[in-house]
Each structure stands twice: as C-alpha cells, then as structure tokens.
Amino acid sequence: MNKIEINDCTIKKVNDICEKFGNKSGELINVLHETQNTLGYLPEEVQKVVAQNLNVPLVKVYGVVSFYSFFTMKPKGEHPISLCLGTACYVRGAENVLREFEKELGIKVGEVTPDGKFSLDCLRCLGCCGLAPVCMIGDKVYGRLEPKMVKEILAEY
Amino acid sequence: MAEYKNYILVCGGTGCRASRSSELVEELNKQLKIYQLENDAKVLTTGCFGFCEKGPNVKIIPDNTFYTRVKPEDAEEIVKEHILKGRKVQRLLYLDPDTNKHISDDKHMEFYKKQVRIALRNCGFIDPENIKESIERDGYAALGKVLTELTPEQTIDIILKSGLRGRGGAGFPTGKKWAIASKSVAKPKYVICNADEGDPGAFMDRSILEGDPHSVLEAMAICGYCIGAEHGLIYVRAEYPLAIHRLQVAIKQAREYGLLGNDIMGSGFNFDVELRYGAGAFVCGEETALIHSMEGKRGEPTLKPPFPAVHGYLGQPSNVNNVETFANVPIIILKGADWFSSIGTATSKGTKVFALAGKINNVGLIEVPMGTTLREVIFDIGGGMKNGKKFKAVQTGGPSGGCLTEKHLDVPIDYDNLKAAGSIMGSGGMIVMDEDNCMVAVAKFYLEFIVGESCGKCSPCRIGNMRMLEILTKICDGKGTMDDLYELRDLAHVIKDTALCGLGQTSPNPVLSTLDNFWDEYVAHVRDHKCPAGVCKNLMEYHIDPAICVGCGACQRNCPADAISGEKRAPHTIDQSKCIKCGTCREKCKFGAISIQ
Numbered sequence: 001m002n003k004i005e006i007n008d009c010t011i012k013k014v015n016d017i018c019e020k021f022g023n024k025s026g027e028l029i030n031v032l033h034e035t036q037n038t039l040g041y042l043p044e045e046v047q048k049v050v051a052q053n054l055n056v057p058l059v060k061v062y063g064v065v066s067f068y069s070f071f072t073m074k075p076k077g078e079h080p081i082s083l084c085l086g087t088a089c090y091v092r093g094a095e096n097v098l099r100e101f102e103k104e105l106g107i108k109v110g111e112v113t114p115d116g117k118f119s120l121d122c123l124r125c126l127g128c129c130g131l132a133p134v135c136m137i138g139d140k141v142y143g144r145l146e147p148k149m150v151k152e153i154l155a156e157y
Numbered sequence: 158m159a160e161y162k163n164y165i166l167v168c169g170g171t172g173c174r175a176s177r178s179s180e181l182v183e184e185l186n187k188q189l190k191i192y193q194l195e196n197d198a199k200v201l202t203t204g205c206f207g208f209c210e211k212g213p214n215v216k217i218i219p220d221n222t223f224y225t226r227v228k229p230e231d232a233e234e235i236v237k238e239h240i241l242k243g244r245k246v247q248r249l250l251y252l253d254p255d256t257n258k259h260i261s262d263d264k265h266m267e268f269y270k271k272q273v274r275i276a277l278r279n280c281g282f283i284d285p286e287n288i289k290e291s292i293e294r295d296g297y298a299a300l301g302k303v304l305t306e307l308t309p310e311q312t313i314d315i316i317l318k319s320g321l322r323g324r325g326g327a328g329f330p331t332g333k334k335w336a337i338a339s340k341s342v343a344k345p346k347y348v349i350c351n352a353d354e355g356d357p358g359a360f361m362d363r364s365i366l367e368g369d370p371h372s373v374l375e376a377m378a379i380c381g382y383c384i385g386a387e388h389g390l391i392y393v394r395a396e397y398p399l400a401i402h403r404l405q406v407a408i409k410q411a412r413e414y415g416l417l418g419n420d421i422m423g424s425g426f427n428f429d430v431e432l433r434y435g436a437g438a439f440v441c442g443e444e445t446a447l448i449h450s451m452e453g454k455r456g457e458p459t460l461k462p463p464f465p466a467v468h469g470y471l472g473q474p475s476n477v478n479n480v481e482t483f484a485n486v487p488i489i490i491l492k493g494a495d496w497f498s499s500i501g502t503a504t505s506k507g508t509k510v511f512a513l514a515g516k517i518n519n520v521g522l523i524e525v526p527m528g529t530t531l532r533e534v535i536f537d538i539g540g541g542m543k544n545g546k547k548f549k550a551v552q553t554g555g556p557s558g559g560c561l562t563e564k565h566l567d568v569p570i571d572y573d574n575l576k577a578a579g580s581i582m583g584s585g586g587m588i589v590m591d592e593d594n595c596m597v598a599v600a601k602f603y604l605e606f607i608v609g610e611s612c613g614k615c616s617p618c619r620i621g622n623m624r625m626l627e628i629l630t631k632i633c634d635g636k637g638t639m640d641d642l643y644e645l646r647d648l649a650h651v652i653k654d655t656a657l658c659g660l661g662q663t664s665p666n667p668v669l670s671t672l673d674n675f676w677d678e679y680v681a682h683v684r685d686h687k688c689p690a691g692v693c694k695n696l697m698e699y700h701i702d703p704a705i706c707v708g709c710g711a712c713q714r715n716c717p718a719d720a721i722s723g724e725k726r727a728p729h730t731i732d733q734s735k736c737i738k739c740g741t742c743r744e745k746c747k748f749g750a751i752s753i754q
Contacts, residue, residue, distance in 0.1 A: 026471075028453035033395060033434055060454075067455040067612070068436030070395050086357030087552065087588045088514035090602055123396070124439075124606065127360035128172035129514035130209030130521060141175035148744075 006045045013038055014046055018053035025056045028064055032071055041075045069123075077112045077119030079157050083135040086125030093146075094133035098122065100147035101135075104154055117157070163198040163240055166216040167227075168281065170205030170367055171360070171399055177229055178202075178213035184232035189240070198240045204368015206281040207522040208268055211251065216263070216281070223263040224249040254518070254540065267519075271538055273500065274524045275508045276324075276484040280368030285403050288410040291371040297416050299487035300375045300382075304424040309339060309383045316383075316486065318494035320506030325351055325442070325479030326557065326583045327659065328505070328572040331486075334476060338384040338466040341474035346386035348377050348428075349470060349477040351447055352393040352400070355439035356555030357606065359586030361510040362480035364522050366393070366400040369484065370407035374417065374430055376486035381428040384476050389430035392447050396437065404432060439556070439610035440660050442584075444477040446612065457612045458658035479584065481510055501527035505571035509582065515552075515589040516543045525570070532566040535589055546591035550674070554583025556603045556610075557663035559670025560596060579670045581663065595692035596675040597682055601629040603667035611661070618661030621652040625668060633693045637683040646672055694738045697753050701742075703728035705750035712742035712751065 017034045021027035031050055036042055042065050051058040065071045083089075083098050102108055105118055112119040126134055131143025142153055167173075167182050185200045206214045211225035215235070222245055224235070231249060238244045250259040251266055263269045274280075283290035291297075303312050317332025338346065350373060354362040366373065377389040393401055408430055411417040419427045433451045440446045441456040448470050450456035469475025485507060489497045498506045505527040511534065514520050518540035525534060531551060535541070542548050550560040559580035561568075568574050572582050590599065604626040613619045628645050631637045649665035649672075656662045672679060681687050688696040701712070701721075706728040713721040713729060720736040723729030731742070743751040 026453045029436055029450065030434065030453075033436065063455050064453070068438050069609075070435075070437035087555070087586065087602070088358040088520070090357075091515045091588060091590050091594055091599075123437075124355070124357040125359070126171070126175075127363050127397070128175045128209065129358055129360065129512065130172045130212055131175055132514065132520070134175070143175055 006043070006049075010039065010046070011049055014049045015053060018050060023053050023055070025054045028054060028056065028061065029068075032061075032065060036071060041072050043073055074110075075112070076121075078117050079137050080119045080121065081135060081137050082121050082123045082126075084124070084126045084133065085122045086129070086132075088125075088129035089133035092132040096147050097133050097135070097145045097150065100150040104150050118154075161197060161199045164218045165198055165200045165235070165240075166203045166218065166281065167200060168204075168206045168212060168214045169202035169285075169399075170209070170212075170364055171397075172205070172209040173212040173214060174399070176213050180229040181213055181215070181227060181232060184229040185236065188232045188236040192236055192241055194236065194240050198236075201284045202286075203283060204280040204285050205277075205364040205522055207272075207277065207364075207524075208263075208266075208519065209522065210518065210520040215249075221262050221264070223251060223261065223266070225251050267540060268521065268523075268538055271529065271533055272524055273508050273526050275488060275497075275500075276365060276481050276510050277368070277522070277524045278488065279372060280364060280522075283369065285368055285370055286406045288371060288407065288414060288416075291369070292414075295487075295491060296371045297375050297411075299490035300378050300416065301422055302490060303379050303382055304422055304426055309385070312379065312383050312490070313339060315490060315494045319489045319497040320494075320501070321482065321485055321489060321497065322505060322572060323479060324481035324485070324509065324584065326554065326581060328582060331478060331482055334466065334478070335380060335383050337464070338386075338474055338476040341384075341467055343474055344385070345388060345473055346384055347470045347473060347475040348380045348384070348386045348389040349444075349447070349451070349465075349475050350377055350389070350391040350483055351442065351444065351477050351479045352391055352397075353435045353441045353447060354394060354397075354480075354584065355435075355437075355442050355610075356584050356586045358514050358588050359512045359555060359584055361512050361522065361585045363394075363397050363400050365480050365484050365510075366397070367403055370400075370404050371411065372487055373480055373483045374407055374411055376483035377430060378417065378421065378428045379486055379490065380476060380478065380483070382426055384474075386476070387427045387429070389428060390433050390451060390470065391430060392433045392435060392441070392451055394435045394437070396435075401432065401434070408432075438612070439606070440612045440658070443658050443660055446658065447477065448475065455612070457614045458660070460657065481585070502569060502571045502574075504573050509570065509585060511585045511587045513539050513587050513589070515587075516546060516591040516594070517541070517589040518543055527571045528569040530567050530569055531561065534570070534587070535566070539589065542589070542591055546593065548589070549592050549594060550590045550596060550599075552580075552588040552590065552599070552667070553586065554581035554663075554666070555586040556606050557581060557660070557666055558583045558586075559666045560590075560599065560674060561670070562674045579673055580666065593690055593692070595633075595688050595690035596671045596678050597629065597632055597688075598690075598692045600668045600671045601626065601633055604629060604664075607660070607664045611664075615655075615657035615661060617652045617655040618657070618664060621648055621656075622661075622664055624648055625652075625665070629668070632679065632682050633688075634695045635682065635686045635693070639680075639683055642672070642679055642683060691753050697738055698733055699731055699736060699738065699740070699742060699751055700754050701729050701731060702750045702752065705748050707748060707750075709747070711745045711747065715741050715745045717741065 215224040322328040446456040446458040465475045708726040
C-alpha cells in the first residue's frame with residue numbers, strides 16, 4: 001500500500017460517519033460503505049481511523065475490506081469503467097470487448113490510466129442481461145457492445 | 158385505478174432504465190402536457206415487465222397495448238396517436254417472428270402465453286413507490302388476515318400444506334423452516350430476507366424488490382408473527398441501488414400506514430424492517446455467511462448445525478428466506494394452500510421465476526409452473542436460438558449448477574428432476590448456449606468465478622478449485638493430457654464430498670456436468686488439440702485461402718505481430734509461430750479469405 005497523507009478534514013469526515021453509526025463494531029460494513037462513497041476508496045490510513053473509532057483491531061477492518069470485492073484500496077479513475085462479465089454477457093462475447101478496452105486504454109483490469117482519466121474493472125452481472133454484453137462508465141450503461149464500438153464510446157469522454 | 162381514462166405503464170426495471178426509460182417517462186409527461194391530456198392519461202413507472210429483450214417496454218391500459226423498444230423520441234407519437242386519437246402505433250407493436258404480424262396484446266405473445274405469474278403478480282402492474290397501488294392489489298391483506306383470524310400455528314400449517322420450498326436454491330420446505338424457528342425459545346428472534354443475489358446472469362430477486370417491495374415486507378411481517386420475531390432484516394447487494402432505493406421508500410411508506418412498527422393494525426403485534434448491505438461476495442448467499450456479514454464480519458460460512466433457526470444473527474434464533482420465497486407467501490395465505498399445491502409437480506409446488514439469458518431470442522424474466530419442460534421455456538417462451546444457431550446447452554443454477562443438453566430438453570423442471578439430471582434449480586439463472594460456445598471454456602469461466610469468490614476458509618474449496626482451474630487452463634491452452642481429465646473428475650468428487658459449505662460442495666458441478674455431457678469436446682481439446690467451437694485461442698489457427706486472397710495487403714498492414722507476409726497482388730500467408738491470434742486480419746479482410754481452423 002502506498003503511504004498517503006490524510007488531512008484533518010478527511011479524518012473528521014470519517015469520524016462523523018463512525019459517529020453516525022454509533023461507533024458500533026457491528027456496523028463496520030455500513031461505515032465502510034459510506035466512507036468509500038464519500039472518499040472514493042479506503043486507504044490504510046482511513047482504515048486506521050475507522051478501527052480506532054469502532055474499537056476493533058485494524059487487522060479486522062483490513063480483513064473485511066479485502067474480503068469484499070466492493071471495497072477498494074486504490075483510487076478509481078475519473079471515469080470508472082465496469083465491464084460486466086456475468087454469464088449472460090460472457091456467452092455473448094464480453095471477453096472480446098474486454099480485450100478491446102484493454103488494448104485501447106493500454107491498461108489491464110484493475111488498473112488506472114496514467115492520466116487518471118479511466119479505470120477498468122470487471123463485475124459480475126449488472127442485471128440487464130437483455131442488453132448483453134454491457135458495461136457501465138460512471139452511471140451510464142452501454143449495451144449490446146461489440147469490440148468495434150469501444151473506440152467510439154471512449155471518445156465520448 | 159379509475160380516475161384516468163388511460164394509464165401508460167413504463168418499465169422502470171434496471172434493464173429498461175439502462176435503455177433510457179426514465180427519459181421516456183419525462184418525455185411522455187411533457188407530451189401529455191403539450192396536448193393537454195394530463196387529465197386523461199397518467200404515466201406510471203412500474204417494476205420489470207419481464208420482456209427485457211425488447212425493452213424499454215410500455216403498456217397502455219385499459220386496452221392492454223404492449224409497445225416494445227420504445228425510445229424517448231417515440232413519446233409524441235404515442236400521445237398524439239394512441240392517447241388522443243385512440244389509434245395504436247403499429248410500428249412499435251411486437252412483431253411475431255413466426256407470422257410476421259404485429260401483436261398488440263401481451264396475452265397473445267408467445268413469451269407470455271405459457272407463463273403463470275404468482276411471485277411476479279404485481280411486477281409491471283403497480284408503481285412500486287406508491288403503497289396505495291400495492292394495497293389496491295391486495296397488498297397487506299394477507300397480513301391483516303393472519304393477524305386477525307389465524308394463530309401462528311395455523312399460518313405455519315398453511316405454508317406447510319402449500320408445499321412451498323425455498324426458492325434460493327436448496328429447496329428446503331419453507332413451512333418446516335418456520336416451524337423450527339417458532340419452537341426456539343430464546344428471544345429476540347430475527348426474520349432475515351436473503352437478497353444477496355450473487356449468481357451472475359440472474360436477476361429474479363432484484364426484479365421482485367424493484368417491482369413489488371411491499372409483498373416482501375408483508376411476508377416478512379407474516380413470518381415474524383409466526384415465529385415470534387419483532388425484527389426483520391433485508392440483506393441486499395450494494396450493487397442494486399435501485400432495489401435499495403425502492404425498499405427504503407416502501408419501508409417508509411409502510412411505517413406511515415402503520416403496516417410496520419408497533420401495534421400493527423391494532424393487533425398488538427410489533428414488527429419492523431431494516432436494511433443491511435452486502436459488499437460483493439457470492440458466498441454471502443449462504444445463510445451462515447450472510448449472517449456473519451450482517452454482523453459486520455467477513456462473510457465466512459460456519460458448519461451447520463447449529464442452524465440459524467437456533468443460533469443465527471447475534472447468536473439469536475433467525476429465519477432466513479429468499480426474496481422469491483417471501484413473495485409467494487401473501488398470496489398463499491389469501492388463496493389457500495390447496496390452490497398453490499394444485500400448481501406444479503408432485504414434489505415441487507407452485508411456480509418458479511427464471512432469468513432467461515444468453516443466446517436466445519427473448520431474454521427476460523419469466524415465471525412458469527413447476528413441471529414446465531426446458532424445451533417449452535427455451536423454444537416457446539424464449540423464442541428459440543438467436544440467429545438460427547443450433548442449441549448446445551442450457552446452464553441452470555449458476556456457478557453451483559450444471560450444463561444440460563439436448564437430451565434433457567423434455568425434462569419437466571422441478572427441484573428433483575434437475576438434480577437427477579446433474580444440475581440444480583438454484584436461484585433461477587438460466588443461460589442458453591449455442592454451438593459457438595466452448596463447454597470447456599464455460600467450465601473454466603465458472604471455476605474462475607468460484608476461485609475468485611471462495612472465502613478461503615476450507616482447503617477443498619480454496620486449494621481444490623484452484624487446482625481444477627489450473628488443469629482447465631492447461632486444457633484450453635492445448636497442453637492437457639487424458640490423465641488430466643481423469644484427475645479433474647477425481648478432484649471434483651473430493652471437493653463435492655469434503656467442502657464446508659454449499660458454495661464449495663456445489664462448485665464442481667459445472668465441471669462434472671460438462672465432463673458427463675461433453676466428454677468428446679474435452680477429448681478433442683486434449684487429443685486432437687482442437688477447439689470444436691473455435692473459442693480457445695491457443696487451439697486455433699488462422700489461415701488465408703489462396704484461392705480467395707487477392708493480395709491487397711490489408712491484413713499485412715494491420716497485423717500487430719508482423720506475422721503476415723506476401724507479395725502485392727499475390728496470396729499472402731500467416732506465419733503461425735508469430736501469430737498471436739488476435740483476429741485483426743480476419744476483421745480487416747474484405748474478401749472473407751481468412752478462416753479459423
């Protein structure tokens with residue numbers, strides 16, 4: 001993990017979230033959800049603050065963060081791309097679309113472009129299998145994808 | 158609903174919203190205003206209609222016109238023609254692929270004809286964010302009946318007699334589960350709704366929560382009354398923002414109407430519901446793992462017994478049911494156990510919701526009586542294979558299920574038949590595959606999923622699945638041997654027999670069922686180094702047909718690996734040792750001279 005400095009303002013935000021959930025250890029997952037919503041990711045320093053507030057060992061917080069795929073310790077790009085690799089998308093050729101994204105962006109799954117503009121991730125099922133294969137960029141869903149559409153889609157950003 | 162002449166129902170499920178159905182709603186409202194028809198017609202955003210393939214869907218009642226693939230730009234025509242002049246917009250009607258005629262009414266569409274909607278009874282008919290519409294369609298009537306006319310024992314007896322089995326996958330009788338939880342003496346008790354639908358390609362529970370959240374809340378309250386619990390918890394995936402939003406709205410409204418909270422309907426019974434969020438872990442669908450996750454811990458399963466009915470959330474007796482199971486409860490109470498048990502087969506009663514997806518014409522959410530055959534589902538309701546390809550396999554039960562083939566098509570779907578055929582009912586994912594899908598690669602796909610989702614607690618699942626994945630990768634790379642196939646089978650059986658929880662015990666199913674049903678395809682990969690479906694890259698070779706190639710050089714210029722050589726206006730060749738099998742040459746060739754062998 002990269003060492004980062006977190007400022008007092010961030011610490012206060014995290015403290016407030018913990019407070020909102022009564023600093024209860026049973027609310028750990030809810031606290032992490034809201035913290036990630038606010039900060040975008042959960043670096044080690046933030047996990048330390050959460051651990052102190054909820055009075056649980058840091059190892060437990062880290063255990064939970066690393067267990068669930070929804071939580072991330074790396075910041076995402078400005079426009080996070082999530083490509084669905086659920087079964088319905090897979091059988092309709094999502095892998096080829098993924099390869100095209102990797103080729104166009106020059107990054108692999110889980111990475112961020114050097115300029116911080118895009119990050120590429122896979123997820124399992126967005127639940128719009130009628131549009132398979134699909135991807136989401138930010139909140140916008142793109143459906144019925146073909147590898148040749150990738151360039152055009154990226155050009156929108 | 159009698160205040161307006163027309164109601165325009167617009168599907169607001171996730172699939173249709175992704176195709177701009179919210180914009181469509183705005184545009185319809187705008188057009189109604191322009192044509193001064195606001196008092197004649199009302200636009201409602203409903204839950205999923207089920208016909209996701211043709212979304213966004215719009216239905217106009219009372220004349221039941223069903224429009225498909227409606228874009229925001231079509232709003233004006235619908236308002237001007239249909240609402241104002243009463244003329245149906247022909248071009249937006251569903252086109253029957255067999256007769257090539259437009260069908261205006263969903264009752265006459267093949268997709269809906271064989272369906273019986275019980276769990277989905279309200280999806281697509283009501284505005285899920287308006288409790289009044291739910292109540293108009295008998296919402297909370299079953300709760301009223303239970304609280305005023307029935308004892309907990311009598312209620313459990315109805316559920317028991319109805320033959321309702323858990324819709325989450327394992328098929329445990331719901332009434333029995335409630336009876337066990339009701340006998341636990343410790344207090345407080347908890348009612349838990351499992352809405353952690355992690356199965357890729359399945360969206361049954363989400364559609365119910367999005368389309369009819371009140372039925373689930375009502376059923377949880379009924380369950381609470383039966384087992385003596387005052388607290389309900391819904392564990393819902395954080396990836397389902399719309400379902401979460403609609404649940405929050407529904408809970409708020411139910412509290413305002415006194416249908417949740419203290420002294421419900423003056424009966425002295427207290428019950429309230431809270432939400433808990435998942436964070437993306439497939440194993441949390443397993444009830445013990447789910448409970449740990451709700452307690453803020455890693456979602457690792459524990460050995461059963463003790464069952465949650467005795468030692469569950471916070472160590473207290475808890476009853477865990479799946480969303481679809483709950484959605485069936487209110488209507489069983491209202492219509493009776495005999496009505497419900499008259500639908501279905503000898504051992505599986507009622508209906509089952511399936512998320513039908515993959516290489517099929519009509520992707521969507523369907524509900525059919527137990528005992529319907531796979532053939533009816535795929536070829537009648539599903540409209541057959543996409544692009545006229547040949548049916549190869551249907552995968553049921555997600556990563557815990559198996560692949561069934563042509564010979565299973567006439568098997569009536571129920572818990573026991575699917576198990577006997579080597580798959581499981583599971584939560585209801587149903588993915589159809591055609592001749593272009595490689596079954597070895599599909600088995601590998603599922604194992605990749607399992608390896609990623611294994612919690613790591615027990616070694617058969619953590620290590621065994623990894624070893625299986627390594628073998629499958631080897632086979633797909635063309636380096637497998639016949640011994641690998643036998644070892645794969647051995648490993649699969651060991652994992653099945655020794656893993657700790659349901660996830661591990663069922664994880665080898667995709668491998669075992671493909672080994673059983675597609676043995677020849679595995680052998681082709683290993684012995685002949687060929688992928689018959691043309692999917693496994695390392696087993697493919699691109700070849701240029703010298704008879705067709707005109708030597709334009711397009712392939713040569715675009716090849717990223719400089720693997721193509723040849724003189725201008727003379728047939729080119731591919732150097733197989735350099736080729737990275739990216740397929741660019743085949744895409745760029747205007748003459749179709751390049752084929753995969």
